[in-house]
Amino acid sequence: MGGTAPADAGYVKGSKHRVAVLRRLAQSPAIPKEIKTDTDRPYSRVSDAVDDLREQGLVELLVPEEQTKGRLYALTDRGEECWEFMAENGMIDG
Known part of the structure; x- marks a missing residue:
């Protein structure tokens, strides 16, 4: 797992x-209406969340x-690593 995954996960968990x-977006790429x-x-x-995650x-x-x-959005490789880290470490509900 990449060195940035824990820091990224902490950032994501802040909101x-x-x-x-x-x-x-871990399920599939989506437009804002689908995400909403x-x-x-x-x-x-x-x-706001999409903008934050893009930044x-x-x-x-x-x-x-x-x-x-x-406007179709998807996880980057880094986003996928972050999500996997969160899932493997029990950081997501459900």
Whole structure:
């Protein structure tokens, strides 16, 4: 497991919204509307969490930055390592 996974996991755990978004994207890439529906979170919380996770290098945008509709997000390799670390260490509920 990479050296950044524990630090990344701690960062993600600092927000239940970041945990929810990471959990959803661990299943498959998704657009914000799907993330909102699947996590039962307001758009503002989904948007903030996605932005935070992108800045941390855990989530990436799969379409061109200028595309405003159908902005598809996915976990980066680092995001996948973080999620695996969290799962293996009992850091996620459910």
